[in-house]
Amino acid sequence: MDNKAGIRRHFLEGKTIIVAGGGLSGSAFVVGLRRLWNPAWKSPTIHIYDRDSEEASAQRETYTLSLAGYDATGGLLAMRKLGLLDQTLNKAVSGLDGAGAFKIWGPDWKEHISFRHKPFEGLPASSIRIPRKDVRQVLHDGFGPADAVEWGTKCISAQRLEDGRIRVEVMRGAPGQETITEEECDVLIAADGASSKLRAYLRPDDKLDFAGAVLRGGISRFDGPLPKPLDQDWGFMLSGTGVSCFFSPVDKNSLVWTVGQLEDTQVPPLDLEDAEQVKAVINRGLELGSELQEPFRTIVAHTDPKTTLSINARDKKPFAHEKVDELPVVFIGDSNHAVSPFSGYGANLALADACDLAEQLCKGNSLREAISAYDKLAMPRAMRILKGSRARLTAGHSTGIQYWVFWLMLVVGKFMGWVMGKKMT
Template sequence: MYFGLMKQRYLAGKTIIVAGAGISGLSFALSLKKLWPTALEPPNVIVYERETNIAPNGREGYSLSIAGFGETGGLFAARDLGILDEIIKHATPGLGDEFTFNVWDNSWGEILKLKFKPAPGLSTAGIRIPRKVLRKVLVDALGQDHIRWGIGCVGAEKTEDGRMLVKLSGGNLPVGQSVAECDLLVVADGASSKIRSSLRPDDGLSYAGIMQKGGLAIFPNGIPKPVDKNWGMVISSGKGVALFVSPYDETSVAWGISYRSSTIEPPLDSIEDAQSMLDECRELGKEFSDPFQAIINATNPKDVSRLAARDKKPFNHDLTAGQVIFIGDSNHAVSPFSGYGASLALKDGWDLSSQLCHATSLSDAVKAYDAISVPRATKVLKESHSRINMGHATGMNYLFARAFLSIGGFILGIKDAISHA
C-alpha cells in the first residue's frame, strides 16, 4: 500500500492546469478526480475555458457520435467515469436499440446499413448526443469549482525551475492577473490550439479538401422519414456531393452538405451570408429527393455554419521543452467525417489520467500514454480519409465506390438474415 502511494508523489499536492473545458479536458479532470488514491494529497486541478458556461451560437445543432462497439470507444470511458447511464438518458431519440449507420443514394434508397453490436460490458454499440448535453454532464460530474469560465490559455513557456508559465486572456480574469504557474499543463483547447501554435508552431492543421455547410432543421409536427429514426450519409450520383443527416431531438435534424473544394471558404459573417449559404445548399443538393428540400426550408439562417474539414496527425511527446501534454483535438484533430472525435477525446482523458496514477514518473506515464493514444488516433485519421474519398467520389472512382457499397450491403444483408433465421 505504501509503495503504491509513493508512485503518485510526483503529482501529490502539485498544480495541474487544463487548457480547455471541452470533452477531452473535462474527461481528464474528472478521470483524475475518480482515480486518485484517497489516502494521498490530490493535485490541485484548474480548468481554464475561454467560453462561458453557455452553448455558443452555431453549436446548437452540433451532435456527436460516441462508439461502444470496441474498447477504444468513448462509451467505455463514459462507463469508467460513471456517466454512462446519464448520457444514454440524453442520447438522440428514435434510433432504436441497434446502433446503425446508413448510406443512401440520391433518392434515399438504402445502399448500405452498418449494424454494430455492443462490446462486452456495454448495453449499446453507440449513441449520438448533442455536444452541449455531453459537456454539461461532464461539468456536473466534475463540479463547477474546478473550472474558470471566460478565461483562455493563449500561450505557455517553461520556467527556470522546470514549471510551466501559462499566459491567460479573457474578460473574467482577475485584475492584474495575466499568467498562472503550474507543475503540469494538459492542453485540451481544440483543433486550433493556441498553446500548440505557441509551442509547436509548425504543427498545424491540414485541409482535407472538403467544405461542409450545414445547420439544424426544426420540424414542430414531426421529423420526416427516413430521418426520423435513422442517421447516415446520402451520396450523389458521382457529382462529389454528400449529405449527412441525423435526428438531433424529437423535432429537429442536424445536417451538413459537403463537397470537394480546392479553396477554403471563410466562416459565415452575417445573416445575409447565412441565407445565401442556404440557397447554395439547395443548388448543391438539387438531385437529392425529399426530404432534402424540406430540411433546407426548415432551417433557420441563425442555426447554420460553414466549415472546412481539417485534421492533423498525432504526435509523441517530448518533455524536454516543458511538462506539457496535448490531448484530444489539440494533439490529433479529426474532421467530422471520422465520426470518432468524441470517443478519442473521452478515451484520451481517461487513459492519460490512468497512466499518471500508475506510473512512477511523469516521463514513464507520458510514454505509456503515447503508446496507447498515437496508434489509436492514427487509425481513426486513416479511416476518416477513406470515408471522405468514398462519399465524395466522382467518375470511375464513384462507380467503384458504389459497387463496393452495394456488394457490402448485400453481404451484410445475408449475414443479418442468417443470424435472425
C-alpha cells in the same frame, strides 16, 4: 517513492494542474483523474479554463455527435470507465433499444446499407446520437467538489521556469476588456481544440491541413415530428455527383443537415450576423443538393439561420510528447490530432484520450513514464482514424467508376462482417 509509513507517494501529490479547455477531452480528463486517484494520496489542485463564455458554449454546441460502442476506442466505453454511462444513455436521442441506426441512402432516399455492429464488452448499444452539450454537462456533473470551469478564460502561452514548473499566461474578460495574468502549475493539459492557442505558441509549425472538402448546413426546426426516416436514423446520402449529405436528429423536432463537396480552396469564416452571407450558404447547399429528392428541400427550408455553418474540412496528424521532461505540457483531443467532421469520430477520440491519460498518470511512477505509455496508446489510434477519415472523404464524394467501386467495397465489407459474426445489418 514511498514515505516513512511505507505508503507509495505519487509524483502529482499536492501539485497544481491547469487544464486548458473545458470541452469533452479536458472535462473527461478531470473526471478520470478524480475517479482513479488513490484516496491515500494528497489530491492535486486542478484549474479548468475555457475560452468561451458559458452562454456562447451552450449556443455553439447545439448539434449532435456519435458515441461509438462497438470497439475499445469508442466514447461509450470511455463513459463507462468514467462511471457516467447511464447518465449518458439517458440523454441519447437515437440508437438505444434497437431503434435507429447509421444508414447510407441513395439520392432517392432508398436505403442501401444499414450499419448495426455488435456492442463491445456488454455495452447496451453499438452507437448512439447525443447532443454535444449534453455530453459536456454529464462530464461536468461528474466533477469533484472542488472542480469547476472558469468560463471566458484562455491560456495563450506557456514557459518553463528554472524549477521545472510552468508559467502560463492566462487571458480573461470580454473582447476589448481582457486582462492577462501569469499563473504557475506543475503540469499543463492542452485540451483547447483544433485551433489550440497553446499549440500555436509552442508548436507554431504544427498547423491544420486542409482535407480538400467544404461542409455547409445547419439545424432545421419543425413544429411537429421530423420527416421519416430521420426521426430515428442518421447517416449519409451519396449522390454519385460528387456531393454527399449528412443527416441526424438533434431532438424530436430538430435535425442537423450538412452538404459536403470536394473543393480546391477553403471558404472564409461565416459571419452569422450577416444575413446575406447566411442566405448564400443555405442557397449554395440547395444548389449542391439539387439532385436529392424530398424531403431534402423541405429540410433546408426549415433551417434556423442562427445555426448555419460553413466549415472547411481540416485535420492534422498526432504527435508524441518527446520533451515532456523539459516542458510538462500534454496535448490531448483535437489540440493534438484534429480530425475533420467527415470522420464522425472526433468526440470518441477525445474521450478515449482523456481516459487513457488519466489512467496512465495514476499508474505511472513519473510523468515521463506515464506520458510515454499514453502516447503508445493514443498515437496509433488517432492515426488510424485520420487515415480512414481521409479515405472515406474521397470515396464518399466520388463519381463515375470510383463511385461504384466504393459501393462494391461497402457491400463486400458488410457481407464479410456478417460472415465473421459482427452483425452489421
